[in-house]
Amino acid sequence: MAGRLATVGLRITHAIPVILGVVVVSFVLTRALPGDPAVYFAGAAADEESIAQIRTALGLDKPLPEQFLIYAKDVLTGDLGQSISTGQPVLQDLANRLPASLELTLTALLLSCSIAIPLGVLAATRPGSAVDHLCRVLVTAGVSLPTFFTGVVLIYVFYYLLGIAPAPLGRLDFIYLDPDHVTGFYLIDAALAGDLETWLGALKQLVLPATTLALFTLAPLARMTRAAMLGALSSDYIRTARAAGLTEDKVLFTYAFRNALLPVITTLGMVFSFTLGANVLVEKVFAWPGIGSYAVEALVVSDYAAVQGFVLAMALLFVALNLVIDLTYTLIDPRIGFETR
Amino acid sequence: MTNSGSTPLPAEQQDGAFAHMAYVLRSNPVTLLAFCMFAVLMIAAVLGPSLVPYDPLASNAALALDPPSLAHWFGTDSLGRDVFSRVIVATRLDLAISIAAVALSFLIGSVLGSIAGYWGGWLDSILNRLFDTIMAFPLFVLAMGIVAALGNTVENIVYATAVINIPFYARLVRAEVNIRRDAGFAQAAKLAGNADIRVLALHIFPNALPPMMVQVSLNLGWAILNAAGLSFIGLGVRPPTAEWGIMVAEGANFIVSGEWWLALFPGFALMFAVFTFNLLGDGLRDIVDPRQRS
Amino acid sequence: MSLLSITDLKVSFQTRRGEVQAVRGVSLELKKGEILGVVGESGSGKSVTSYALMRLLESNGRITGGALTYDGMDLRSVKESTMRDLRGREISMVFQNPRAALNPIRKVGQQIEDVLRRHAKATRSTAKAEAIKALEAVRINDAEARYNAYPFELSGGMCQRIVIALALACDPRLLIADEPTTGLDITTQKAVMELIADLIAERGMSAMVITHDLGLAAQYCDRIVVMKDGGIVEEGAPGQMFAAPRHAYTRKLVDATPREGTCVRALLPAEQRTPEPDLPKSDTPLLEVRNLTKTYRGKSGPVHAVKGISFTVNKGESVGLVGESGCGKSTTSSILVRLSDPTEGEILFNGEDLALTPAAGFARDPRRAAIQMVFQDATDSFNPRHTARHSISEPLARLTNLSRLDLKARVEELADLVGLPRPLLERFPHQLSGGQKARVGIARAIAVDPQFLILDEPTAALDVSIQALVLNLLVDLRAKLGISYLFVSHDLHVVRLLCDHVIVMKDGEIVEQGPTSKVMETPAHPYTRQLLAAAPKPPVLATSAAE
């Protein structure tokens, strides 16, 4: 156990230079963006004088190293600055929007896993068969379409033509009131409040965007599940288990699947962080008030604080995610922390 | 179980590279399909501009937004340009972007990953932190940032796509090199008088190729989608250049108003290409891997 | 009445080159309480026969003919569910490589429980106690604690005991052991085989022991069948078989098995034997190792792999290095061949200290060609992307200035020298058999005319008859080229055949060294005696004993 704790501890120390790196790179990146935020935010009819005023107010007249030191100091004190484009503290913006993105991404991944993993297992138990090829083709088709395109098509078909899906108006139709903020996840908050109607409303809104994202994430998960299952199924211990007469279910799930889970979890982690960054496009299509669309807007208008805050938040999330994956690993695989890595 | 067998000598016929490829293609219908599709793409990329019926850039306001017809198979866009011609001509650019980006990240990722995996130690630690740092960025947003900062030219799209892909290659190569670092054949190569660099470059690295091929093919598709995503945000290649991503992104706005052909056909082309690349992976690996020969 | 009878079993596999007939008409009987040994070279169909009997063939395999009767039941036609009930409860199997045979992420106790529960030998509440009982049955110390262990926390021998416990948990009537001791140390090998024999006797079970080690089969089996090319060539009691093998193939096998009182040439079939060569010997030291120490920085403190050993190898001499797994043999060889640096100590080669040049820079050292090595794992030691020709010419191209044509000629000359048919030069490693790979490895090592050759268990993965060829080849080469050998092995019989001197290592230290005959016949150290005792002793063949 000490070995495992040490492994986890090591991971945390590894994260420190990463976060430092992210802070520096995001700072440099934002300053490299073209355009002058002071000009942009001075508004329509601003003259040179007012632009200069704004530049001073934003601290952009100071030399870059000094700006960086100020930024670094603020970050250390937990102050991510104020987004000029939304006019809110970045921290608050992120707190509002991150749950939206997370809820969407997690739902999508849940959906994706519940399809991809059984599909991968099915394909692995019949390698080379028609089912296998079909699964490969289907899953690949899903990942071949740009998400924004899938999103628009789904809206067109299910909302516009068929009228089955609710209006793509973000997280909740306006006829519902937002559930009390507890976690920021509407499904959870509504459930906590015992408000079935709102819960259903939030769920309905989630279906299309989550499907869009899920379609996109199906392929890596199914592929990895298949490969890992194939690997596990061809290993010696499976032969031993079969020779001992264990039932096929036991062999497949308790023996093969649990072993195959390890690489699948790694992939899941990668897919998660990738999706969270990439749902930018889906959020735009579905008017989803998430962190992705926030970042895009901020980037386009050179809203330094917002971009930096977003990147930092994502990096922290990424680090946390890796930690969770490591912990999951240690739960599943007793070898972690003993093996030399 | 060894495959030593007691087969008597002059043994069975050797597979040539060609016969091997033929075998890989024959044994897996999906791979065969993928290769055929790839051939189609290649033909479109090479011959496309000389095949198309119309100038892909010539507008014709009178013909704007015409649905598909015999004259315009895929219809026309809002400027009256022939969608079919644009879709075909775009093949070259899209393939060029993705191949260039993937080649770049493959190259850089391989070098860095090999170094990290072979020498290990502090070099490995530093490089690993570097890759972690890149990975810790939301990749698409990083690509957007790079393109926004450097300007939206084709080269910059390529660079941005390459940068965000580097860690994936580097990690893969690192792992593959690492497990072979002390392999018997690496030691044998050293005994044969190869210095570390040669051992790494000529003996260890080529053996990491088969798994990399899968990554390459997935990435080729992904690079196209990435470029398309950038176009959707408005950071794609410059108009009026025909590019699938831009066409889909613009066309997506026309779907609801009934001009489905604007997004659908380039969308299919995009899907076709990504699909091809994705399917190609396993076949490519089998072809590169000499162990598949017997 | 026989418990198991196999009649004219035929098994074939569908492969990319068409159908492969792996088993072509095997018939055998197994009586109650009998231990049947199945021997034969690699690929002769031993494993496939046993898998066919369990109906555990890989998906491309199919039983194409014959009958399988177990206790009156036709195993070919029973339902899959019945078959599953039989597996583990009636017929059990033990495989080689025990660590891989256990689920790496499940507690070993639970794995045994799974089997017990499956065959209703235990309920949820009694499972743990029953599992511990099963562990105790295979004489594991502290069974209760081991219940919670994961495979990676146990040694190879212990894992094999667990696998046996798992196989015997439900008191099957028939145990099939497929090379149960391959990959284990000799001492462990002996312990495991004895355990199996004891348990079988205790429970009155029948067993089928598959092995390619004739010595082992002779020692533990009541009856032996010899397989070749998917068929059975001879069957009989072990003593009788060794004394008077009827079939030529059996004779070849028996001959090739190294044992006390033979010489290298005697391993070969009679018709291939050539006169013993004259081995050059001198008293000039070629290599002097002084106080060689290697300490690895391990996760949990330093690992002292080699603890200050000293020895000398004279010009033209062959020195054997024996010891159990992990005693530091490979570490020593890799330092001597200058692939890694010693922590301390001198390596005087022709009087010059090689340790002064770091391993990283040794590739370009002029003395590089003088010291070469043949690797333990032949498969692993070839670049899978290079043909045999490429592999052999690599050191020539790097370390000599031969022209392209000369290079080609030299490679072919080497191929002839090691007895590798020239067409095989164009093959990739995976297209070569174990013996062929061993030859390529040797050809590569001697290509640049080394003075000193380290052979790290070059025959460990080979069949006895191929081993016999390779050993003879090595002896011939030594005679012809005057190379000195450091022969690393754990097989005392082989060392005896090949070496003038023996060094016995244990835990990184040399416990005994001296002329081979002296060490083998009058071992001074208890560890050496223990090693000698553990080696299987095949009955001595009447004819060769006379020689």
Add this chain to the structure above:
Amino acid sequence: AGNDVVVAVTGQTINSLDLHRTGTNRPSYQVAVNVYDRLVSFGTKTLEDGSLSYDYSVIEPEVAESWEVSEDGMALIFKLRPDGKFQDGSPITAQDVKWSFDRAVSVGGFPTVQMKAGSLEKPEQFEVVDDLTFKINLLRKSKLTLPDLAVPVPMIINSKVALEHATADDPWAMEYLHKTPAGSGAFKVAVWKPGEQLVYERNDNWTSGPVPAVKRVVLREVPSPATRRALLERGDVNMSFNMPNKDAKELAGTEDITVATTPIENSIYCLCPNLAFEPFKDKKVRQAIAWSVPYEEVFKTAAYGRGAPMWGGPAASPADIAWPQKFPYATDLDKAKALLEEAGYASGFEVPLSIDLSQSDWMEPAALLIQENLAKVGITASVEKIPGANWRTASLVEKRLPLHLETFGGWLNYPCYYFFWAYQEGHLFNSSNYRNEEVEALTSETLHMPVDDPDYAPKIKRMIEIVWDEVPRIALWQPALNVGTRELDGYEYWFHRQLDVRGLKKV
């Protein structure tokens, strides 16, 4: 949604509830309109197509009950409504008005600039006579002063509430008002989630006008125009504000949906050759470009015919002072070629044609068509998209784009006001770096001059004539604001192009 709830969608984000704050974006101005009142407002008129528009010619009371000009003409005196109440119930006093005006001219940035346009420059100009009497001392007589009081900027803030939240660092309570409006307007802000929605709730005690008909207005932000269209078509929303031209054109005929398309006053979409670059220094080259633009196609494809054509004017000098009016250019490639030849550019030249990424909906097709035609006269233009943040810097502040598309519309509907911003050297919207001594002089002379001054019209005509001849800005068309409504009445067009929800009624 019930009968008193209106749901509207827009593509833009409202990023502040305080117009005076730096960084507040254009879409947020509607909060100033709906939640705050001004002293005066413009009247309402019905346009030819039956839709409503504000009436620039009529100034109506809002918080002020009446006003008069002092005898010397150098002061404006406003009488406030005695029953005027803020949303918190406190009375509206002249102190509040002064504080609000002081704030607008002091905080810098856009509000200060806009106030200056009406010659409202310093706090000393604003005087509290008594609780209900407010006086503005004028710096100069200007026709722009009174209309400038009706734009969203001089909104009246509840100074008591604001001052409670002011600090030494933040004397104007910027932080507080940014999130919490303190006005007297017809609506309160019930919910504001930037990036998501804004919900207005009726102020039942509105004192500056008749209480609105609807109780709640939900304004949702939906970035995708396709989705906005779908929502309106499916009947899930009552209004889509600022629709793309194409949707407006196609939905205009459909049942249930009414599309109001109002040409935006004082606004033109232009192609601007930059005089800082060699070829464009020559008037002939600029004219050649003006002759090569395919106006008809551009208008059809980029604007789907929504708006008003600005090409093909009958004569080289204007008949009246209407602004904007048709420029005397049309598509004539031969003329263009001849002019280029005269200018010595017969073999053409290369030039980047820059457009704004965030306006690419119209700029991109227009640029592509222009690029095509320029190629026909030998000019090789390459289209460059510039991201939003960079656009203002490059085009307006640094004025370094050789050839680009531009748009400007003045809130105060006078030609001289337009000229002031777009044709005077150094002024923000003069992205062509144009300078003409006569235009400089004429603009200054006319800017504050009353329209009925006999000198006014000739001077304006002269100005127009000059810029038509010299074409530093080539007019493409006058854009329109499209608003689609469904089961909804009372939408009114405003010069500020933001949604005024006060008059909306469900039908």
